[in-house]
Amino acid sequence: MRPESESELAEIVAGLNEPVRVVGGGTRGVTGPDRMLSTEGLRGITLYEPGALTLVAQAGTPLAEIEAALDAEGQQLAFEPMDHRALLGSSGAPTIGGVVAANVSGPRRIQAGACRDFLLGVRFVDGQGQIVKNGGRVMKNVTGYDLVKLMAGSWGTLGVLTEVSLKVLPKPEASATLAIPAKDAATAVRILSEALKSPFEVTGAAYDPQQQRALIRIEGFAESVSYRTGRLQELLGQFGAVDPVEPSDALWQTIRDAVDFADTPGDVWRISVKPGDAPEIAARAEADRTLFDWGGGLIWALVPAGTDLRGRIGAFSGHATLVRAGADTLARLGRFQPEPQGIAALTQGIRQKFDPRGMFNAGLMG
């Protein structure tokens, strides 16, 4: 099913009598019923005001189309949405609705915020076929409950997004990356933390254990980047040689997309933790390969297929999401971290209200 308008979509949903899989470009590995409800027919940028830093688009608009429009005005989606295609070996064109539904955010998340922080408004069709709007297209809006945040990262389980409104930001004029040798994760997190505690506005802070180096990104106007790069070199000199890495942009794209994990055998997990806990959690994961982003707050981990990584880690403060695995492993372990009882009751209650018949991506989020 591929409706061409919001009202057609609403009609289809109202008439559903069996569960569907809600998909945009189908690049992010959502599994579920064979019967698909695609948003790709809802397409186009409805409003773009560069002077107000605002863009509104239909949910099925290809991300590439939005990025091209923004690029022409020297602007961007500052939360750096990840492209899952390399990691998952998926094809198709990522849509803006999919970006929002999965709340995907890249390295700049630590400084600029997540997708949900840039989402100003949504329109969606709930499980009964009702068209609902929330938020709007202005940056400050506390009118009623913030269902906008609730819809970001709900993976289509509460409703089918039809339109999203986003805050955009200027694209930085320049970008630079510094590499500092780090023999282990604990050293690296100390280095990254030192950089993130500085006033020099670091927009990327990663650690690549394969190359044993901590990576720091600085962005902005060229002269400012050059100044801050110099200051960070002084500040981080205590940890060893601080060297620039070229080209900066390409490097962060491979970190954003976890490209090093593409075509590797095994399952890939994404763990969100307090940065200071990262070395210990990573050690407990006994992963074949790791990559640390967000100053240590995000760990990518590769483990043998079928491994219960959450079992290995044990109780911790944070959450582990199974990003790439076979269907049986996904079914057995669940994509998302099981929630404590009190929280699970609330999320199930909300899901029951928004999609009482369980039509959308049933079982995906527990």
Add this chain to the structure above:
Amino acid sequence: MDMPQPNPDVLARKANVLARLRQVLPEDAIIADPAETRAYECDALTAYKCAPMIAVLPSSTQEVSDILRICHDEGVPVVPRGAGTSLAGGALPTADCVILGVARMNEVLEVDYDNRFIRVQTGRTNLSVTGAVEEQDFFYAPDPSSQLACAIAGNIAMNSGGAHCLKYGVTTNNLLGVTMVLMDGRVVEIGGAHLDSGGLDLLGVICGSEGQLGVVTEATLRILRKPEGARPVLMGFDDNAVAGECVSDIIKSGILPVAIEFMDRLCIEACENFAHAGYPNCEALLIVEVEGSDAEIDSQLAKIVEIAKRHNPVELRESQSAEESARIWLGRKSAFGAMGQINDYMCLDGTIPVSALPDVLRRIGELSDKYGLPVGNVFHAGDGNMHPLILFDANKPGDLEKCEAFGAEILKLCVDAGGCLTGEHGVGIEKRDLMHHQYAPQDLEAQMAVKDVFDPKWLLNPAKVFPLDASAPRRVVPMAAE
């Protein structure tokens, strides 16, 4: 302004409720004498007053849980209260309610610079959160004008903003986790020192829910290192529309100022008479502030000045020192006090797309003539958050009602221009009945469905946010015997 009739059944059981509260709280945490409950009769929206049945001042999450469990059992509405600085009536009691004030819970629980967060009890004031991390040159970014007095609990309830949102976001963008007590007394932990939710983003919907989903007792907040420095430039224009174009051009240039403040003629003159900040005699004034090292500030201000010059400013004053910066900000920061010197005023809080600024200001001017009430405009221009201040005389019969009708028309104008009723103050009771103008019935229904999940009996702050006619079927308080 209508509020629901107090439930006589609840009022009749006051003694019973009190007796149960005394079992879980020390005597000095309970206020039930009508002479003393009056201290809680209103918040900063002082036009509306109603003393609560009882006020309680718990000191711990456990006490909050005990209070809520008892009130839940007894079917007593609870109105949570931070510091009582809401401009929207968010903490306005009803005569049959228990006011739950978190002011005694003001401890710092944990400061972690390496992981860049602070955990506090939510009765702590906004400014004292920054105060707790200043020694290491850190700060908590959201800075509502009431930051000296307002509590984090209220900031979370209203998703408070401030003047520096363009760069740092509002409360929801700086809130990492909460400990929250649900109406039935259950305690839940949501989020923490890590980023993003592993499931549905409950934190996102709790922030800004105006105390209707639960009582947040502890919060984990993101803290940031202070920039090396900050300096503003002041510019005056002869035309509101030109000032608006200048804002748009600055934003398009790629500079992201921390603040862009706008004032119109009435405000400029009032501030100048009040604070003598040396503001120019003109139609529109912009204060644009940027951050960084001295050299970075110089280069950004140079770019901004170059853009401003294209719009024929009547005044252009780049701050070169801390003293000059303070002088430029002095007038803006005293705007509300200055307006208060002229008359009583009502402060509105609509947001509009920045591009609609000239048109909306023109129409506000027309409405001002129609109602015969002067209005001054202060405006967070970077993010479109307007604060029209309508002047009226509270002692003149009919003036308040006229002012409210005028305010409602301005807010509808904001919605019709593509904006919203409230940018940072919240709906409370003030804008409750205007919600129909912004949202269709099914939009409100979806929001109320969330409250149904967190508070099925609709006992927490029940008569706020949603138009009374829309929430009426849900606000039928069940009998205590249930």
